[in-house]
Amino acid sequence: xxxxxxxxxxxxxxxxxASDWNACFHCGNCTAVCNLTEEGVLFPRKEIRAxxxxxxxxxxxxxxxxxxxxxxxxxETCPRDANPGELMMSIRRWLxxxxxxxxxxxxxxxxxxxxxxxxxxxxxxxxxxGFVKGFDHEAVMHxxxxxxxxxxxxxxxxxxxxxxxxxxxxTVIKPKVKASIGSYVEAVGTLFLHxxxxxxxxxxxxxxxxxxxxxxVVLGYLGLLVITVFLDWFGTENxxxxxxxxxxxxxxxxxxxxxxxxxxxxxxxxxxxxQPTDWFFVIWLFLMGLTAFLVRLxxxxxxxxxxxxxxxxxxxxxxxxxxxxxxxxxWTHFLYRSFxxxxxxxxxAANNVKMEAAA
Amino acid sequence: MGEKELTGIYFCQPSNGxxxxxxxxxxxxYAKGFEGVPVVWHSGxxxxxxxxxxxxxxxxxxxxxxxxAGDTPGMVKTIFSKAMVKAGKDPxxxxxxxxxEHGADTLSGINLAKGVLYCAVLGxxxxxxxxxxxxxxxxxxxxxxxxxxxxxxxxxxxxxNQKVYLVERTATIGGHMAMFDKTFPTLDCAAxxxxxxxxxxxxxxxxxxxxxxxxxxxTGGPGDYTVKILKKARRxxxxxxxxxxxxxxxxxxxxxxxxxxxxxxxxxIYIPFPQAVPNKYVIDADNCTYVENGKCGVCVKxxxxxxxxxxxxxxxxxxxxxxxxxxxxxxxxxxxKRVENFGYGKYPNVMTSLEFERLINAAGPTEGNITFRTxxxxxNWIFTKESGSPKSIAVVHCVGSRDENYNKHCxxxxxxxxxxxxxxVKEKLPDAEVHEYYIDMRAFxxxxxEFYNRIKKEGVHIIRGRTARIEEKDxxxxxxxxxxxxxxxxxxxxxxxxxxxxxxPREDAAALSKMLGIAVNEDGWxxxxxxxxxxxxxxxxxxxxxxVCQGPKDIPxxxxxxxxxxxxxxxxxxxxxxxxxxxxxxxxxxxxQAKQLK
Numbered sequence: 021x022x023x024x025x026x027x028x029x030x031x032x033x034x035x036x037x038a039s040d041w042n043a044c045f046h047c048g049n050c051t052a053v054c055n056l057t058e059e060g061v062l063f064p065r066k067e068i069r070a071x072x073x074x075x076x077x078x079x080x081x082x083x084x085x086x087x088x089x090x091x092x093x094x095x096e097t098c099p100r101d102a103n104p105g106e107l108m109m110s111i112r113r114w115l116x117x118x119x120x121x122x123x124x125x126x127x128x129x130x131x132x133x134x135x136x137x138x139x140x141x142x143x144x145x146x147x148x149x150g151f152v153k154g155f156d157h158e159a160v161m162h163x164x165x166x167x168x169x170x171x172x173x174x175x176x177x178x179x180x181x182x183x184x185x186x187x188x189x190x191t192v193i194k195p196k197v198k199a200s201i202g203s204y205v206e207a208v209g210t211l212f213l214h215x216x217x218x219x220x221x222x223x224x225x226x227x228x229x230x231x232x233x234x235x236x237v238v239l240g241y242l243g244l245l246v247i248t249v250f251l252d253w254f255g256t257e258n259x260x261x262x263x264x265x266x267x268x269x270x271x272x273x274x275x276x277x278x279x280x281x282x283x284x285x286x287x288x289x290x291x292x293x294x295q296p297t298d299w300f301f302v303i304w305l306f307l308m309g310l311t312a313f314l315v316r317l318x319x320x321x322x323x324x325x326x327x328x329x330x331x332x333x334x335x336x337x338x339x340x341x342x343x344x345x346x347x348x349x350x351w352t353h354f355l356y357r358s359f360x361x362x363x364x365x366x367x368x369a370a371n372n373v374k375m376e377a378a379a
Numbered sequence: 380m381g382e383k384e385l386t387g388i389y390f391c392q393p394s395n396g397x398x399x400x401x402x403x404x405x406x407x408x409y410a411k412g413f414e415g416v417p418v419v420w421h422s423g424x425x426x427x428x429x430x431x432x433x434x435x436x437x438x439x440x441x442x443x444x445x446x447x448a449g450d451t452p453g454m455v456k457t458i459f460s461k462a463m464v465k466a467g468k469d470p471x472x473x474x475x476x477x478x479x480e481h482g483a484d485t486l487s488g489i490n491l492a493k494g495v496l497y498c499a500v501l502g503x504x505x506x507x508x509x510x511x512x513x514x515x516x517x518x519x520x521x522x523x524x525x526x527x528x529x530x531x532x533x534x535x536x537x538x539x540n541q542k543v544y545l546v547e548r549t550a551t552i553g554g555h556m557a558m559f560d561k562t563f564p565t566l567d568c569a570a571x572x573x574x575x576x577x578x579x580x581x582x583x584x585x586x587x588x589x590x591x592x593x594x595x596x597x598t599g600g601p602g603d604y605t606v607k608i609l610k611k612a613r614r615x616x617x618x619x620x621x622x623x624x625x626x627x628x629x630x631x632x633x634x635x636x637x638x639x640x641x642x643x644x645x646x647x648i649y650i651p652f653p654q655a656v657p658n659k660y661v662i663d664a665d666n667c668t669y670v671e672n673g674k675c676g677v678c679v680k681x682x683x684x685x686x687x688x689x690x691x692x693x694x695x696x697x698x699x700x701x702x703x704x705x706x707x708x709x710x711x712x713x714x715x716k717r718v719e720n721f722g723y724g725k726y727p728n729v730m731t732s733l734e735f736e737r738l739i740n741a742a743g744p745t746e747g748n749i750t751f752r753t754x755x756x757x758x759n760w761i762f763t764k765e766s767g768s769p770k771s772i773a774v775v776h777c778v779g780s781r782d783e784n785y786n787k788h789c790x791x792x793x794x795x796x797x798x799x800x801x802x803x804v805k806e807k808l809p810d811a812e813v814h815e816y817y818i819d820m821r822a823f824x825x826x827x828x829e830f831y832n833r834i835k836k837e838g839v840h841i842i843r844g845r846t847a848r849i850e851e852k853d854x855x856x857x858x859x860x861x862x863x864x865x866x867x868x869x870x871x872x873x874x875x876x877x878x879x880x881x882x883x884p885r886e887d888a889a890a891l892s893k894m895l896g897i898a899v900n901e902d903g904w905x906x907x908x909x910x911x912x913x914x915x916x917x918x919x920x921x922x923x924x925x926x927v928c929q930g931p932k933d934i935p936x937x938x939x940x941x942x943x944x945x946x947x948x949x950x951x952x953x954x955x956x957x958x959x960x961x962x963x964x965x966x967x968x969x970x971x972q973a974k975q976l977k
Contacts (some may be wrong), residue, residue, distance in 0.1 A: 044819065045781075045819075046863065047777075047818040047844065047845035048843075048847075048861030048862075048863050049845040049846075049847045049861075050843055050847075051843070051844075051847075051861040051868065052846065052847030052848065052859045052860045052861045052868070052869075053720070053845065053848060053859075055870055057861075058868060059867065059868050062861065062866070062868060065861060065863070086865060097720065097784070097847065098783070099777075099781060099782035099783055099784065099818075099845065101783040130843035231939065335790035
């Protein structure tokens with residue numbers, strides 16, 4: 021089989037962040053120092069190799085970058101200061117763009133002005149609708165609730181599902197991975213385990229606190245999603261739902277605040293090279309949790325009627341989150357990472373079959 | 380330079396005010412006074428990625444030549460050559476004015492840098508325009524450092540019937556080579572080559588051996604240096620000590636042996652090793668009970684020679700006058716404790732290559748048996764013949780070398796000595812498995828590639844991949860690596876790990892370089908006058924360098940450079956004069972010489 025080389029791959033990846041990796045002299049330190057590498061799951065050195073040789077298909081087929089949780093060990097010990105950890109992050113951004121059929125993910129990663137224009141357009145749209153509805157608080161809130169519902173359905177069916185299928189095509193179908201039905205069933209199990217626990221982070225050194233913060237944000241976020249969209253938090257009279265909403269909303273903004281502070285302090289290796297998209301993701305998650313919390317607080321204290329702007333701001337944040345960040349931004353790592361871990365199991369199973377056949 | 384030929388100067392480094400960085404604004408001011416130099420650019424004036432823009436600037440000023448000035452001007456030459464082509468000019472007219480390579484640094488003053496700039500603009504070779512004057516030479520020579528480089532240099536000069544002072548800091552000459560078991564690739568016994576030379580030095584009528592001494596001051600100039608030397612108190616009289624060893628037998632105090640790389644203990648009064656030159660005792664004041672609290676002196680009581688041991692002896696300072704100085708101060712090995720992931724100092728059977736050299740040496744603590752490190756009754760970690768032999772050994776290359784976090788340079792000898800150690804292990808323990816983990820195998824010398832092939836045939840597992848971590852599990856050491864050529868991740872279980880530590884400049888090399896006025900490069904090695912054509916002279920008249928202190932090298936190269944340095948010294952003695960220092964030339968003198976060459 022011939023291999024196609026893309027000589028511009030290096031330039032392309034540089035647009036997604038990292039640029040130091042060309043110093044790499046392929047000693048293999050990064051692969052060996054990583055706690056998450058194992059037989060058959062070798063990175064980051066092999067990805068650097070594929071990149072330096074312009075093997076685009078090979079890089080697109082690699083799910084290994086999603087295994088990395090960016091603890092920074094490889095970058096700290098790299099004898100060439102080639103920063104393999106940041107390269108893994110950049111490849112994840114590139115893969116996100118690659119999987120996205122609309123091309124918008126790539127545009128937003130590469131161009132900050134495009135991203136800002138997107139945010140402004142969505143904000144204008146939200147306020148235009150508010151204006152059309154005469155800033156009537158019931159009508160707008162009713163609209164907001166419906167928007168949430170339809171956003172979830174349309175983003176899921178139009179963007180996320182096709183993109184996951186594309187990921188499946190690039191990583192499993194195109195490289196001709198032949199796995200048995202049984203291994204597919206097992207892969208579904210790993211998918212959900214990792215999606216909701218990110219349990220593998222614990223294999224990294226010194227990552228327990230970060231894992232816990234992250235887990236609480238994820239659980240808080242998912243809880244808040246269910247409570248606002250499906251249990252109508254802002255409309256309900258049910259005390260249990262109201263309190264559950266406060267707890268999940270609080271979890272989201274308190275722990276994203278902690279993540280934000282650590283990103284500002286750049287104490288962790290993972291935070292040293294934040295990109296605009298990373299900032300938007302964490303800040304918008306924080307604002308969403310905070311404004312949701314305040315909206316319900318204003319409802320309960322009867323202040324919302326005179327402070328309707330708060331709900332408008334919340335709706336704007338929500339729309340920007342749902343229209344831009346979820347389908348085209350960093351949010352997707354939630355899906356891709358979990359799917360990657362289950363695809364790896366497929367690859368491993370297929371490889372074992374091959375090895376046995378060879379033996 | 381015709382009247383129409385205009386030159387532009389580009390300073391490729393900023394002046395950041397750091398005391399080690401030349402004052403670029405002052406140089407730029409000086410350059411503005413040149414004829415035919417309409418523009419002086421600074422780094423940051425334009426982007427060095429846009430050749431088109433630079434070409435436009437060249438055209439706009441109608442330049443036909445560009446001088447790039449700075450410490451490393453070659454780094455940006457390509458873009459200027461491209462720009463010259465784009466501007467329709469001859470790219471050969473991009474001229475480099477490298478300050479560092481000509482010894483122009485803050486230590487030597489800004490005038491030398493101005494001279495470099497002047498010569499570049501005039502298009503005259505700097506070397507040709509900076510011929511220093513010559514002064515009469517004192518025929519006596521000082522050699523600093525008694526390793527193989529210093530020994531070779533001393534013998535060459537002394538055999539030429541000239542007087543040499545050989546100053547050595549420790550109590551014996553021999554240096555690192557005396558510690559090695561075998562040499563590569565010939566597998567000669569290192570001591571068998573070295574000790575006859577050491578004895579020759581000790582007995583040579585033209586060599587005044589000054590062991591346990593340090594150079595602490597230097598005055599005078601080329602051809603007539605006055606050197607202040609600290610004679611550390613040896614507390615044993617070199618003239619009367621008969622080397623009987625009775626003092627050692629009774630001495631109550633022990634300390635790690637420097638010669639055995641710390642893997643055995645010696646007494647506080649000791650001979651560094653049996654073949655030491657001079658073969659006389661010395662007292663380690665840091666570990667002597669008498670020096671500590673005045674209550675001991677059993678060695679004095681036991682000594683059969685009246686007045687030989689003087690426990691109250693004080694350090695002395697002496698002055699000697701010499702014409703030439705050869706610096707051969709060698710290196711120190713990298714301390715692997717700095718690499719936490721390797722667990723050196725934590726796991727007893729992770730050791731440095733130097734420790735292993737002593738362990739495998741027939742004169743070492745176990746008579747050459749490879750055994751485990753164990754604890755004695757007092758808790759000291761030692762090797763004994765009875766502690767059992769490893770069945771598998773890993774050798775980890777590039778420890779502290781080729782690493783941006785520690786030393787960036789390649790230490791040049793580690794690949795080969797690691798292969799040699801693998802061979803020695805196979806020789807002593809034929810059934811043991813040896814795993815070598817390397818980044819690149821640098822078998823660069825005569826017979827070295829053949830040696831590498833030989834070791835491969837001996838069944839040593841040679842694996843491409845840098846070791847990332849060593850961990851202990853159930854008494855075994857786990858070495859974690861990527862096996863790059865086999866596309867695998869390796870977690871190899873072994874009994875013992877040898878860390879092939881790199882060479883680095885001695886801690887006090889910088890202080891010595893300041894004292895002598897010679898330069899060091901970014902890694903800390905002493906800078907030679909010209910990398911290709913003059914690797915032993917320095918920019919200071921009458922001061923030459925030899926051996927690893929100039930840069931990592933193996934024994935044959937060290938010996939060759941020692942002899943080369945000696946030839947420079949003998950040359951000046953035969954000519955009865957020595958070249959002065961380039962650094963002492965005045966700017967006017969350089970300008971005058973350059974103009975005459977034009």
